[in-house]
Amino acid sequence: MGLLDKVKAQATAATAAAKDAAQKGQAKLDEVQSKKGADSLLRDLGAAFYATKTGRATPSTDSDIDRLVGALQTHESEHGALTLAPESAAAAPTATATAPATATAPTTTFGPPPTATTTNFGPAPRAADPGSPPPS
8 A cells, every 4th residue: 555545544534533523513512502492491481480489470471381381392302301300409309307317427626716816827917116117
């Protein structure tokens, strides 16, 4: 095999690798855009539901909720099921009173808290004598 044949084979392999990387990148971009669209619909649905629960609904809120649910169902049919698990700490479930008790770790004290006169950087600087020249 000649030198030109080797160069041509390497160029072909590099082109195939570049096309594969571009396809994977485009797929990831499409996935991110799809998630962003679903997140926007879910946020709007949550806002409409919150308005209903807090007595701030408008006459069109119920129809907005129906429209958003339909849009989310369409989105799921085109892009697959949504992940509905809470993402924020505020939305995460809290512990219940019936949870089994756990042992508590022993507490350790490290002495009194620092005061204005004690620091970890040595003694506090002293005020300069008013008659002395400034430091150079």
